[in-house]
Amino acid sequence: xxxxxxxxxxxxxxxxxxxxxxxxxxxxxxxxxxYPLSQHIGAPAVPVVSKGDYVxxxxxxxxxxGFVSANIHSSVSGTxxxxxxxxxxxxxxxxxIVIENDGKYKEVEYEPKTLSELSRxxxxxxxxxxxxxxxxxxxxPTNVKLTPKNPEEIDYIIVNGAECEPYLTSDYRRMIEEPDxxxxxxxxxxxxxxxxxxxxxxxxxxxxxIRIMQEKVANEPDIEVKVxxxxxxxxGERCLIYATTGRSINSSMLPADxxxxxxxxxxxxxxxxAVIEGKPLTKRIVTVTGDGVKEPGNFYVWLGMNYRQLIDxxxxxxxxxxxxxxxxxxxxxxxxxxxxxxxxxxxxxxxxQKDIVSRVSAxxxxxxxxxxxxxxxxxxxxxxxxxxxxxxxAGFTKFDGMECVECGSCSYICPAKRPLTQQIKAMRRTxxxxxxxx
Amino acid sequence: MSELFNVSANPHVRSKDTTQTIMRDVxxxxxxxxxxxxxxxxxxxxxxxxxxxxxxxxxEALYEYFMHRKITVSxxxxxxxxxxxxxNIPSTLNVGFEIVxxxxxxxxxxxxxxxxxxxxxxxxxxxxxFLLIAFTGPMTNFVTDTFSGxxxxxxxxxxxxxxxxxxxxxxxxxxxxxxxxxxxxxxxLIGAVYLLVRRVISLRIPAAYIxxxxxxxxxxxxxHQFDAMYMLKEICGGGLxxxxxxxxxxxxxxxxxxNGKIIFGVILGFLTFLxxxxxxxxxGVSYAIIFSNILVPLIEKVTVPKSFGKKxxxxxxx
Numbered sequence: 005x006x007x008x009x010x011x012x013x014x015x016x017x018x019x020x021x022x023x024x025x026x027x028x029x030x031x032x033x034x035x036x037x038x039y040p041l042s043q044h045i046g047a048p049a050v051p052v053v054s055k056g057d058y059v060x061x062x063x064x065x066x067x068x069x070g071f072v073s074a075n076i077h078s079s080v081s082g083t084x085x086x087x088x089x090x091x092x093x094x095x096x097x098x099x100x101i102v103i104e105n106d107g108k109y110k111e112v113e114y115e116p117k118t119l120s121e122l123s124r125x126x127x128x129x130x131x132x133x134x135x136x137x138x139x140x141x142x143x144x145p146t147n148v149k150l151t152p153k154n155p156e157e158i159d160y161i162i163v164n165g166a167e168c169e170p171y172l173t174s175d176y177r178r179m180i181e182e183p184d185x186x187x188x189x190x191x192x193x194x195x196x197x198x199x200x201x202x203x204x205x206x207x208x209x210x211x212x213x214i215r216i217m218q219e220k221v222a223n224e225p226d227i228e229v230k231v232x233x234x235x236x237x238x239x240g241e242r243c244l245i246y247a248t249t250g251r252s253i254n255s256s257m258l259p260a261d262x263x264x265x266x267x268x269x270x271x272x273x274x275x276x277x278a279v280i281e282g283k284p285l286t287k288r289i290v291t292v293t294g295d296g297v298k299e300p301g302n303f304y305v306w307l308g309m310n311y312r313q314l315i316d317x318x319x320x321x322x323x324x325x326x327x328x329x330x331x332x333x334x335x336x337x338x339x340x341x342x343x344x345x346x347x348x349x350x351x352x353x354x355x356x357q358k359d360i361v362s363r364v365s366a367x368x369x370x371x372x373x374x375x376x377x378x379x380x381x382x383x384x385x386x387x388x389x390x391x392x393x394x395x396x397x398a399g400f401t402k403f404d405g406m407e408c409v410e411c412g413s414c415s416y417i418c419p420a421k422r423p424l425t426q427q428i429k430a431m432r433r434t435x436x437x438x439x440x441x442x
Numbered sequence: 443m444s445e446l447f448n449v450s451a452n453p454h455v456r457s458k459d460t461t462q463t464i465m466r467d468v469x470x471x472x473x474x475x476x477x478x479x480x481x482x483x484x485x486x487x488x489x490x491x492x493x494x495x496x497x498x499x500x501x502e503a504l505y506e507y508f509m510h511r512k513i514t515v516s517x518x519x520x521x522x523x524x525x526x527x528x529x530n531i532p533s534t535l536n537v538g539f540e541i542v543x544x545x546x547x548x549x550x551x552x553x554x555x556x557x558x559x560x561x562x563x564x565x566x567x568x569x570x571x572f573l574l575i576a577f578t579g580p581m582t583n584f585v586t587d588t589f590s591g592x593x594x595x596x597x598x599x600x601x602x603x604x605x606x607x608x609x610x611x612x613x614x615x616x617x618x619x620x621x622x623x624x625x626x627x628x629x630x631l632i633g634a635v636y637l638l639v640r641r642v643i644s645l646r647i648p649a650a651y652i653x654x655x656x657x658x659x660x661x662x663x664x665x666h667q668f669d670a671m672y673m674l675k676e677i678c679g680g681g682l683x684x685x686x687x688x689x690x691x692x693x694x695x696x697x698x699x700x701n702g703k704i705i706f707g708v709i710l711g712f713l714t715f716l717x718x719x720x721x722x723x724x725x726g727v728s729y730a731i732i733f734s735n736i737l738v739p740l741i742e743k744v745t746v747p748k749s750f751g752k753k754x755x756x757x758x759x760x
Binding site: 016254328338340360371386403415420426 | 453753
């Protein structure tokens with residue numbers, strides 16, 4: 005069988021060596037825990053506790069503020085200290101519930117169930133109640149994703165094990181250490197549809213994960229492991245759907261329009277935890293890595309924990325690193341402060357000794373066309389950036405600028421070091437804002 | 443801790459390739475042909491190469507200095523232009539004329555249109571064409587101590603006076619008359635393979651170019667239809683290999699779109715065939731490339747790639 009792939013893409017330094025062989029270590033939180041009310045796409049959650057309340061670990065502290073929204077639970081036991089704006093890893097501020105951790109980890113009682121005793125409605129309800137959202141970064145509420153308009157048209161549920169972002173190894177460790185729960189989570193999701201098949205897509209630079217997952221699904225006729233070519237952004241939703249099923253979608257379509265639903269590995273794991281063990285989403289794996297920390301590793305982290313504690317867990321800083329990135333180097337957010345909490349979408353903390361971007365300066369475009377060759381959406385980034393710099397919205401849309409997925413491949417590959425992604429991203433924001441105004 | 447860390451938009455990493463490394467690769471790729479040129483035409487060729495590079499770099503630096511622009515000679519693009527000019531002139535050309543060509547290439551063709559990335563013609567070829575028109579005699583004088591008389595291509599020209607035919611092997615190795623850098627097919631191909639392996643160029647333009655040219659010659663060459671040997675000699679003779687791999691592939695003056703590159707190559711093949719078979723000179727590559735350079739914006743306009751997942755409007759209606 006050939007390796008599945010898509011046209012375009014780039015090959016950045018993968019950096020997975022730092023942490024790929026480090027087993028997941030559980031990390032107990034210290035100090036105040038911060039739970040932002042927006043850890044997902046959609047309406048912010050609405051607090052159901054107030055200052056001074058005592059909460060248990062696993063207790064609901066904010067409930068979904070609309071259809072596209074998600075519940076938030078406390079990960080520790082303690083007292084609600086405040087509900088106030090706090091800085092997030094993305095740089096903005098968001099109203100957050102602050103809980104003083106009493107260090108006792110007193111938990112609410114969970115209600116485990118088996119798959120066979122649950123109806124489809126109950127499964128969706130349990131996923132919703134647990135506040136499960138997409139954990140690859142976007143944070144789309146999972147129960148909404150699993151409730152498409154035409155459920156009978158869903159042919160595939162794809163588990164995204166590509167982990168194409170350099171440095172990240174959290175999905176890899178999850179697949180190696182808890183493959184049964186990942187497979188079970190996928191089976192739970194499949195149980196929601198009549199004839200959907202499961203696909204687990206893994207890049208070929210993770211042979212160990214491929215081997216283990218193949219073993220685990222050997223007796224599952226409805227689940228298949230597909231080997232993907234190692235290339236960024238193989239794990240991008242559109243690229244992954246195309247690579248594994250040959251179907252293609254554009255910006256105006258949802259994966260469900262192509263009969264697909266895509267979930268991140270950790271999301272599938274959380275579905276298992278929510279539905280079978282009855283536990284809400286209060287923990288996740290975070291890879292703390294890069295040449296800026298002494299002992300890179302993978303940690304099982306309580307949501308709400310401060311990023312500083314992640315640095316301590318990874319042996320502290322090595323020297324004076326210049327850059328701190330939440331997420332991977334291609335699409336992550338650089339942070340100006342470490343006083344931010346771990347949220348549902350925080351896959352990694354990457355600490356880099358050198359801030360490469362501040363050391364390069366843009367020179368003239370030599371029209372080499374590499375940006376176009378690397379673009380997974382088959383656009384001409386150099387041209388789009390030109391339209392963006394001239395503020396030409398009509399030209400930008402005509403050349404399908406709105407199809408950009410902001411993966412960063414063009415900026416990465418540009419020999420003239422032009423900030424193409426940045427220019428295109430800014431223009432997309434402007435156009436989207438203008439559309440909203442109308 | 444009130445310290446603030448560096449922030450920037452994603453991505454936070456960059457590839458190692460820069461404009462400078464790309465230009466450096468082109469210089470490396472041209473080295474075998476340059477060395478052969480020096481071997482073939484002696485110290486005269488070496489002088490032309492040094493003068494060409496020095497003059498182009500100096501022109502660019504001086505222009506940018508007096509225009510209060512950032513000096514960009516370290517990107518090596520001016521050096522590439524200088525080397526290409528030297529490889530495109532006979533070793534007998536007056537050095538003064540060569541410098542005129544360099545000034546024309548860098549100041550008029552490149553800088554006056556906005557510098558690197560903005561010129562719509564290949565500067566080195568524009569200079570060659572300029573010199574050909576201005577100094578036709580000296581530019582077509584290929585008589586040296588070792589070689590006398592016409593280039594192999596001139597002998598192949600339909601209707602030309604019969605001359606001493608050059609063997610295909612000689613054409614391939616390159617020990618015959620011509621401009622400094624065009625004679626050795628084998629040395630040029632070594633450089634071309636290097637550029638392909640380093641992914642500096644793709645095969646789209648050169649393959650489309652040479653194939654189109656070969657097919658047209660094979661089918662339509664006046665007096666030599668279906669003459670495979672004639673076709674191979676036409677491919678190996680003159681500036682076709684140098685032009686196809688090193689000048690038609692110039693990023694700035696070729697289409698940015700993948701399909702555009704193929705169309706560009708086909709047009710080049712057609713024009714080269716036309717100019718060589720029916721034109722006034724035995725050569726046609728330079729004019730074909732210069733002419734096609736002007737068509738690039740049009741070619742790009744009609745070859746914008748379809749964006750991923752784009753559906754035909756009919757399908758979108760649900």
